[in-house]
Every structure is written in C-alpha cells, then in structure tokens.
Amino acid sequence: MDPEILRSSFAVVERRAEFAVKYFYSHLFRHRPDLRALFPLDLPQDMERQRDRLFAALTHVTERLEDPGLPDYLRELGRDHRKYLAEPEHYAAVGASLIAAFAAVAGSAWNAEVEKAWCEAYEAISDLMLQGAWEAQHRGEPPWWDAEVTTRTRHGDDLVVLTLRPRRPLPYSPGQYVGVNVPHLPGVWRPYSLANAPRPDHTVDLHVSLVEEGVLSTALVRQTREGDVLRLSAPGGELTLRSSVERPVTLIAAGTGWAPVKALLERLDASHEARLFLVARDIEHLYGRAAVERLRHRLPRLAVTFITPAPGRPRTQATERLLTALGNRAGWARHDVYLAGPPELVEEVCETLPALGTPLERIFHDVPGPAGEPRPLGAAEWLLGRPRPSWHNPSGRTART
Numbered sequence: 001m002d003p004e005i006l007r008s009s010f011a012v013v014e015r016r017a018e019f020a021v022k023y024f025y026s027h028l029f030r031h032r033p034d035l036r037a038l039f040p041l042d043l044p045q046d047m048e049r050q051r052d053r054l055f056a057a058l059t060h061v062t063e064r065l066e067d068p069g070l071p072d073y074l075r076e077l078g079r080d081h082r083k084y085l086a087e088p089e090h091y092a093a094v095g096a097s098l099i100a101a102f103a104a105v106a107g108s109a110w111n112a113e114v115e116k117a118w119c120e121a122y123e124a125i126s127d128l129m130l131q132g133a134w135e136a137q138h139r140g141e142p143p144w145w146d147a148e149v150t151t152r153t154r155h156g157d158d159l160v161v162l163t164l165r166p167r168r169p170l171p172y173s174p175g176q177y178v179g180v181n182v183p184h185l186p187g188v189w190r191p192y193s194l195a196n197a198p199r200p201d202h203t204v205d206l207h208v209s210l211v212e213e214g215v216l217s218t219a220l221v222r223q224t225r226e227g228d229v230l231r232l233s234a235p236g237g238e239l240t241l242r243s244s245v246e247r248p249v250t251l252i253a254a255g256t257g258w259a260p261v262k263a264l265l266e267r268l269d270a271s272h273e274a275r276l277f278l279v280a281r282d283i284e285h286l287y288g289r290a291a292v293e294r295l296r297h298r299l300p301r302l303a304v305t306f307i308t309p310a311p312g313r314p315r316t317q318a319t320e321r322l323l324t325a326l327g328n329r330a331g332w333a334r335h336d337v338y339l340a341g342p343p344e345l346v347e348e349v350c351e352t353l354p355a356l357g358t359p360l361e362r363i364f365h366d367v368p369g370p371a372g373e374p375r376p377l378g379a380a381e382w383l384l385g386r387p388r389p390s391w392h393n394p395s396g397r398t399a400r401t
C-alpha cells in the first residue's frame with residue numbers, strides 16, 4: 001500500500017466530491033437496497049452535508065496513513081460500528097461501491113495501480129475495524145447498552161438531566177462520552193458525556209440542552225419520559241483524568257460541558273488542589289450549583305468561580321468574563337487544565353492558556369469539529385467517521401440575551 005498513491009488520487013477525487021458521493025450512494029443502494037435501512041435518516045437533499053461528512057471521514061484516514069495510532073483508532077471504530085449492526089459482508093459492499101465511485105470520478109488519475117492501492121487500503125482498514133468488532137463481541141460486549149430512564153429533571157424549558165439505568169454494567173472512565181440513540185430514530189446517534197461514574201445501582205446521568213433543529217436533543221428534552229429505554233454506545237473520548245495528585249488541576253465547564261467536568265471532579269482525591277470555573281448563559285442555567293456545594297464539602301482544596309454574563313448582556317459575554325478571570329489567576333505553568341463546553345469557548349480558552357503559561361500538552365479536551373461544521377454523523381460515520389464527539393455549536397441557535 002503506497003500512501004503517496006492514495007493521497008494523490010484522493011486529492012483528485014476530493015475535487016469532485018459531490019459527484020463521488022452521489023455515485024457512491026446510488027451504487028451502494030442499487031446493489032444492496034437492503035443496506036438503506038442501516039444508514040441514518042438523512043434528507044435526500046442533504047447531499048452537501050453528506051459530502052462534507054464522507055470526505056471529512058476519508059480525509060481523516062488518508063492524512064493518518066503512517067500514524068502508529070491509526071490501527072487502534074480503526075479497531076475502536078469497528079467496535080463502535082456494532083451499534084449500526086455492521087456485518088463483515090456490509091464492509092465488503094461499502095468497499096466495492098467506494099472503489100467504483102472513486103474510479104468513476106478520478107478520470108485519467110485512475111489506473112490499475114491506483115485501484116490496487118485503494119483495494120489494499122480498504123481491505124486493511126476494514127480488517128482492523130472487523131478485528132475491533134470481533135474483539136468486542138468476544139469480550140461479551142453488546143453492540144449497545146439498553147438503559148431505562150429512571151428520573152428526568154428539567155432546568156428551565158430547554159435543559160434536562162436524565163438519570164439512566166443501563167441493563168448491563170457499562171465500562172466507563174469518568175470524563176468519557178457515549179453515543180445516545182432513541183429507538184424511534186434509527187441510526188441517529190449523538191455524543192453525550194456521562195456526568196458520573198456508574199453508581200452502585202448502575203445509574204448514570206446525561207445532561208441534555210436543546211439544540212435548534214437537533215432531532216435527538218429535541219426527542220430527549222421534549223419527549224423522553226421516565227420508563228423509556230434509550231440506547232448507549234460504547235464509551236469513548238480523551239477527557240479522562242491523567243494528573244497525579246501532586247499536580248494541581250483547573251477544570252473549566254460551560255453549559256452542559258459541566259457533565260464530564262463533574263465526573264472528573266468526583267474522581268479527585270480530597271487532597272488534590274483544584275480550581276473550577278463554571279460558566280453558564282444565565283443564573284437559571286447554573287444548574288450544577290448544588291452538586292458543586294457537595295463537591296466543595298468533600299474537596300477542601302477546591303476553589304470555585306461561577307461565571308454568567310452581566311445583566312442584559314449576551315450569553316457569550318460570559319466567555320469574555322471567563323478569559324478575564326483566567327488572566328487574574330496565577331500558577332498556570334503548574335496546572336493541568338480540563339475543559340468542556342461549546343467549541344468556540346474551547347477554542348478561545350485553548351488560545352489563551354499557553355500565553356498564561358500552561359503548555360498546550362497539559363490542556364485536555366475532546367476535539368470538537370471546527371465551529372459550524374456539521375456533525376460527522378451521517379452515512380459517512382457509518383463508513384469511517386466516529387470517534388470524534390463534534391459537540392454541537394450552540395451559536396447555531398436563535399440568539400438569546
């Protein structure tokens with residue numbers, strides 16, 4: 001497999017991405033109409049978004065062909081794809097349609113050598129994914145965990161905390177997220193962090209805020225009731241605690257980014273020096289205050305700063321206030337920083353902290369997609385996409401003051 005051949009031919013295909021995507025799906029569904037049901041519900045006119053997703057996913061892999069972490073990534077992806085009921089023969093069908101689409105659009109850039117390189121690459125990718133799926137299956141891991149909603153607590157009219165009881169124990173490290181699906185929306189999975197390690201009765205909490213036109217968040221906030229059963233995919237993500245007790249930590253949470261940060265705080269030793277900045281668009285959305293008080297009690301070395309916008313100012317002013325507050329604190333070179341919230345806030349904080357003294361490699365967060373990028377969670381995710389959480393971009397909502 002020659003990475004250069006793959007990259008140069010992919011660059012040609014990418015320029016004709018829209019046509020490649022149309023060709024790919026029509027080829028796949030013509031040859032395997034039964035596979036249509038496995039793909040998420042995307043509107044037919046949604047080709048633009050599908051193109052972005054498919055090519056974002058393929059670019060992710062072609063850019064990392066020599067990365068030693070790629071095999072683990074692909075095994076993890078295969079493990080996760082069990083939630084789409086992906087079978088070995090589906091991988092073969094997808095591969096055949098992908099190669100056919102590339103051949104159709106690459107024109108003179110396509111020849112026997114290029115085709116061989118892509119066939120080998122696809123085989124290597126799908127072998128690793130299937131290995132990941134097989135290993136998970138042989139560990140006895142289900143494709144997803146059914147979890148009953150035991151409690152539903154509203155905060156304002158657009159935020160709920162759902163307590164769920166998975167029917168089987170969920171393997172999980174605090175700070176990780178799971179994919180969430182409601183059975184009446186087949187194929188639609190969205191990432192949500194768990195706000196706690198499973199309790200003795202196995203229950204975990206999800207914090208869900210309404211996203212305008214967000215099909216899953218709307219179902220969770222508006223329709224889900226106690227007794228309903230949700231599906232949770234295998235946990236993943238990078239935001240796990242990796243600081244020894246000697247190293248002070250700063251945790252920054254905005255909005256429902258509070259969920260993973262709360263889970264991390266609950267893992268800290270009582271002797272750990274920590275500071276928490278909790279940011280919300282208004283007082284009503286500072287829904288974590290009671291939990292913070294309990295944590296303060298257990299963690300005597302925890303310093304807490306709540307931040308909301310000044311009265312009458314837009315919610316993003318809280319971010320300005322946060323950046324000012326961070327600038328007024330000292331000791332950044334010693335601190336590990338954990339961060340969760342809207343992508344723009346994560347980006348702004350990541351730009352600010354190195355100037356204050358925190359090395360970039362001591363700042364931990366899940367990588368959100370660039371602001372405004374659609375979630376890579378469509379058909380392309382089925383193919384190659386996942387484990388990026390791609391948190392939604394709340395500025396896509398109607399402006400709020």
Ligand SMILES: NC(=O)C1=CN([C@@H]2O[C@H](COP(=O)(O)OP(=O)(O)OC[C@H]3O[C@@H](n4cnc5c(N)ncnc54)[C@H](O)[C@@H]3O)[C@@H](O)[C@H]2O)C=CC1
Pocket residue numbers: 191192193194207208209210254255256257258259260279280281282285315316317318319320340341342343344345390391392393394395
């Ligand atoms: N629910 C979960 O488990 C997790 C959610 N997230 C992400 O956290 C975010 C939380 O959403 P909401 O609670 O609705 O947040 P929100 O809209 O209430 O925003 C909270 C605060 O974030 C800042 N902010 C929001 N948009 C901004 C922008 N465009 N530029 C600069 N600052 C901005 C503001 O300070 C605002 O007060 C989402 O992006 C979500 O995907 C991240 C990790 C876990």
